Amino acid sequence: MAxxxxxxxxxxxxxxxxxIRLIETNAALIERRAGRRIAITAISxxxxxxxxxxxxxxxxxxxxxxxxxxxEDVDLVVELVGGSDGPALTLARNALRLGKGLVxxxxxxxAHHGMELAALAEANGAPLRFEAAVAGGIPVIKGLxxxxxxxxxxxxxxxxxxxxxxxxxxxxxTGRDFSEVLAEAQAKGFAEADPTFDIEGTDAAxxxxxxxxxxxxxxxxxxxVEVSGISRILAADIAQAEALGYVIRLIGMAxxxxxxxxxxxxxxLVPFDNLLAHVDGATNAVVVEGNxxxxxxxxxxxxxxxxxxxxxxxxxxxIARGMDTGFEADRTFSIPVAGLEDMAPAATxxxxxxxxxxxxxxDRPGVLAEITAAMRDASVxxxxxxxxxxxxxxxxxxxxxxxxxxPESAVxxxxxxxxxxxxxxAPPLVMHILGx
Amino acid sequence: MAxxxxxxxxxxxxxxxxxIRLIETNAALIERRAGRRIAITAISxxxxxxxxxxxxxxxxxxxxxxxxxxxEDVDLVVELVGGSDGPALTLARNALRLGKGLVxxxxxxxAHHGMELAALAEANGAPLRFEAAVAGGIPVIKGLxxxxxxxxxxxxxxxxxxxxxxxxxxxxxTGRDFSEVLAEAQAKGFAEADPTFDIEGTDAAxxxxxxxxxxxxxxxxxxxVEVSGISRILAADIAQAEALGYVIRLIGMAxxxxxxxxxxxxxxLVPFDNLLAHVDGATNAVVVEGNxxxxxxxxxxxxxxxxxxxxxxxxxxxIARGMDTGFEADRTFSIPVAGLEDMAPAATxxxxxxxxxxxxxxDRPGVLAEITAAMRDASVxxxxxxxxxxxxxxxxxxxxxxxxxxPESAVxxxxxxxxxxxxxxAPPLVMHILGx
Numbered sequence: 005m006a007x008x009x010x011x012x013x014x015x016x017x018x019x020x021x022x023x024i025r026l027i028e029t030n031a032a033l034i035e036r037r038a039g040r041r042i043a044i045t046a047i048s049x050x051x052x053x054x055x056x057x058x059x060x061x062x063x064x065x066x067x068x069x070x071x072x073x074x075x076e077d078v079d080l081v082v083e084l085v086g087g088s089d090g091p092a093l094t095l096a097r098n099a100l101r102l103g104k105g106l107v108x109x110x111x112x113x114x115a116h117h118g119m120e121l122a123a124l125a126e127a128n129g130a131p132l133r134f135e136a137a138v139a140g141g142i143p144v145i146k147g148l149x150x151x152x153x154x155x156x157x158x159x160x161x162x163x164x165x166x167x168x169x170x171x172x173x174x175x176x177x178t179g180r181d182f183s184e185v186l187a188e189a190q191a192k193g194f195a196e197a198d199p200t201f202d203i204e205g206t207d208a209a210x211x212x213x214x215x216x217x218x219x220x221x222x223x224x225x226x227x228x229v230e231v232s233g234i235s236r237i238l239a240a241d242i243a244q245a246e247a248l249g250y251v252i253r254l255i256g257m258a259x260x261x262x263x264x265x266x267x268x269x270x271x272x273l274v275p276f277d278n279l280l281a282h283v284d285g286a287t288n289a290v291v292v293e294g295n296x297x298x299x300x301x302x303x304x305x306x307x308x309x310x311x312x313x314x315x316x317x318x319x320x321x322x323i324a325r326g327m328d329t330g331f332e333a334d335r336t337f338s339i340p341v342a343g344l345e346d347m348a349p350a351a352t353x354x355x356x357x358x359x360x361x362x363x364x365x366x367d368r369p370g371v372l373a374e375i376t377a378a379m380r381d382a383s384v385x386x387x388x389x390x391x392x393x394x395x396x397x398x399x400x401x402x403x404x405x406x407x408x409x410x411p412e413s414a415v416x417x418x419x420x421x422x423x424x425x426x427x428x429x430a431p432p433l434v435m436h437i438l439g440x
Numbered sequence: 441m442a443x444x445x446x447x448x449x450x451x452x453x454x455x456x457x458x459x460i461r462l463i464e465t466n467a468a469l470i471e472r473r474a475g476r477r478i479a480i481t482a483i484s485x486x487x488x489x490x491x492x493x494x495x496x497x498x499x500x501x502x503x504x505x506x507x508x509x510x511x512e513d514v515d516l517v518v519e520l521v522g523g524s525d526g527p528a529l530t531l532a533r534n535a536l537r538l539g540k541g542l543v544x545x546x547x548x549x550x551a552h553h554g555m556e557l558a559a560l561a562e563a564n565g566a567p568l569r570f571e572a573a574v575a576g577g578i579p580v581i582k583g584l585x586x587x588x589x590x591x592x593x594x595x596x597x598x599x600x601x602x603x604x605x606x607x608x609x610x611x612x613x614t615g616r617d618f619s620e621v622l623a624e625a626q627a628k629g630f631a632e633a634d635p636t637f638d639i640e641g642t643d644a645a646x647x648x649x650x651x652x653x654x655x656x657x658x659x660x661x662x663x664x665v666e667v668s669g670i671s672r673i674l675a676a677d678i679a680q681a682e683a684l685g686y687v688i689r690l691i692g693m694a695x696x697x698x699x700x701x702x703x704x705x706x707x708x709l710v711p712f713d714n715l716l717a718h719v720d721g722a723t724n725a726v727v728v729e730g731n732x733x734x735x736x737x738x739x740x741x742x743x744x745x746x747x748x749x750x751x752x753x754x755x756x757x758x759i760a761r762g763m764d765t766g767f768e769a770d771r772t773f774s775i776p777v778a779g780l781e782d783m784a785p786a787a788t789x790x791x792x793x794x795x796x797x798x799x800x801x802x803d804r805p806g807v808l809a810e811i812t813a814a815m816r817d818a819s820v821x822x823x824x825x826x827x828x829x830x831x832x833x834x835x836x837x838x839x840x841x842x843x844x845x846x847p848e849s850a851v852x853x854x855x856x857x858x859x860x861x862x863x864x865x866a867p868p869l870v871m872h873i874l875g876x
Binding site: 301 | 458462465466469470472473474475571577578579582583586587588589590591592657715718725730731732733734735736737738739740741744746747749750751752753754756757758761762768770771774775776779
């Protein structure tokens with residue numbers, strides 16, 4: 005029988021406990037598929053005493069997780085600690101420097117330090133995998149890195165954050181407002197106590213920057229992702245979008261345009277007949293458009309202990325399968341790190357888009373004339389405009405419009421013209437319409 | 441620079457020409473991702489003279505395609521000839537016996553001879569891949585074999601035949617009858633001149649039997665797939681289904697139940713809120729349910745030269761990436777062939793299903809009483825029943841019913857009781873309702 009693959013597991017939150025449960029539950033099947041046993045040797049976490057619902061006594065406890073990589077009885081480190089820096093990063097560096105493999109579910113760490121870690125992996129002949137960092141249980145990194153490897157990828161876009169999608173689709177179903185649905189999501193465990201990273205788009209941006217690098221052969225550039233979240237979306241926006249034939253979804257989108265990289269996380273209006281319009285609840289979905297494959301959709305649970313553990317252990321099995329032949333350490337981002345391009349961020353002003361713009365305005369004469377004049381002066385062509393009746397609680401009304409296709413710079417110019425206007429009681433909200 | 445991977449290409453139909461076009465168009469990108477150049481050395485097809493829209497002069501022409509495997513300048517054979525036996529099979533055997541890799545898009549050959557070929561691959565240390573044999577450009581074999589490798593798969597099901605899906609969704613959109621839409625599909629190139637394999641479900645059954653083996657670790661058992669097609673579906677069935685909240689789709693479904701294998705290709709009623717209800721046109725979609733991953737959906741173009749070529753070249757790149765480390769030859773069906781189980785076909789009688797049953801009956805008194813009595817006597821509980829008004833052209837009317845959930849054997853018994861009845865002018869049509 006082949007030697008087992010001996011792993012150290014750092015981080016015992018829901019995902020870490022899920023990985024243990026998965027490796028135990030499916031042990032016989034995993035051994036057949038991996039060609040060897042997956043043996044957890046050492047484990048570590050911040051708090052040794054917490055009850056995690058799994059028996060930890062079969063495993064050696066290490067107080068210092070960063071030291072686990074150096075253990076002689078460890079071939080592979082599984083990092084489920086989280087956080088872009090700190091012990092997770094130290095452990096990752098230690099593992100790769102020692103030529104041991106690293107499997108991680110840590111999107112923040114990969115988004116910020118993926119290039120350094122991939123270079124370390126290559127230099128030391130160690131495999132680095134992070135399927136679980138993007139879209140939970142969906143094998144979309146494998147799909148991009150291997151499944152569409154023959155294609156020039158034109159565009160990737162999708163629903164990358166389950167919390168936001170749960171909130172938006174619940175707002176849609178119930179007509180309730182953001183804050184109310186968020187509170188309920190927190191109570192149900194679908195949103196964190198501090199939901200900032202999710203609802204402001206940071207989490208989706210981490211994932212998008214990782215996918216971009218693989219899809220376009222570019223160095224990860226998280227800092228250039230244009231990010232906005234969903235916290236300003238009103239029940240009225242969702243109702244308005246629905247009346248026009250759209251649902252609202254937080255979309256991460258990336259394109260390579262003339263050697264430049266476009267990356268944006270923003271709530272979009274998604275036409276009812278688009279694949280992503282039917283993605284509800286905490287589900288994730290990613291569309292990949294290749295020049296030969298055409299449009300591919302990968303959809304599934306974007307979070308949760310089971311799905312995330314499934315992705316973590318898939319990476320472990322891949323590595324176990326390759327143990328006898330030697331690791332493939334230079335394909336972390338599909339091509340060796342030295343070959344990844346430093347793509348400048350795309351200028352978005354010339355992008356042709358249709359936009360939904362919602363103004364919160366004082367209820368007094370002349371406001372509509374002021375807004376429409378600004379649109380005219382900036383050459384923004386209005387396709388439809390709806391002024392909602394007076395809000396009962398105050399003197400504010402909502403004006404929502406959808407523009408014809410035009411350069412994004414024109415909309416920006418119109419909003420600049422309206423800046424400081426006493427008619428606007430809050431900054432306008434812009435959401436683009438997801439195009440075919 | 442690494443040695444190129446030298447391939448021989450057999451079969452120059454639309455897919456073969458597509459593979460050449462893809463390898464030429466994306467050459468630089470493929471070389472970066474594969475770590476080496478993919479060099480087509482020899483080509484072969486039945487007819488040398490046909491214009492295929494690609495320049496064949498750079499490649500050596502071999503009249504005898506089965507001899508290509510033996511060429512010293514060939515590392516890998518790409519078989520795009522088709523047909524379960526004949527030259528395709530001879531070539532495949534020749535390649536694997538010589539320890540050369542084989543990439544194939546030939547679902548019929550893999551469904552009938554996949555076990556023999558996988559054993560040959562293992563014995564000779566040669567890689568065998570066939571992503572393009574199932575669901576065109578969608579990397580669903582990779583998804584099953586690697587992406588969900590950590591899971592016990594409970595069920596796989598999906599839309600595996602683009603021709604049928606095009607016909608059914610066009611019938612739905614236009615209200616036209618099967619034969620008319622089929623003729624149009626043939627004119628547009630969406631259906632073959634002899635469409636039997638597609639419309640009678642054989643093609644979907646080939647694909648399903650391949651997916652089953654990977655998902656459940658069973659030996660391919662194409663002969664046991666229960667198969668029916670779509671040629672008996674009427675516009676009236678589609679209208680009836682729609683009125684009840686369903687669309688009709690040809691679904692391939694497989695489950696492992698207590699060591700037995702259930703495999704069925706049959707038109708199903710798919711609830712509007714199911715993922716597969718929105719899959720229109722020549723699109724394929726596969727749902728995989730794992731015990732940790734939950735439900736995953738893979739969707740995309742199920743046929744066409746571009747998508748199929750994308751899958752073929754993805755396999756080639758996978759093999760090219762592994763050339764330096766040695767081929768992984770024993771994972772064709774996820775586990776070595778010797779470990780695949782010989783699973784007996786599941787008895788379907790005890791399956792609990794809801795069914796749509798449509799009777800074509802003579803328009804005379806007592807027919808409904810006869811049908812409902814048979815249902816009662818077989819203990820089939822009727823949820824809804826609709827008798828369509830008299831057909832203008834004759835004395836036939838349609839009676840459609842949906843049953844409550846019950847054992848499939850009860851429906852079979854009811855139909856047995858009605859066999860030979862003078863009231864029925866055609867055999868009843870049974871379609872199951874796709875359950876959650």
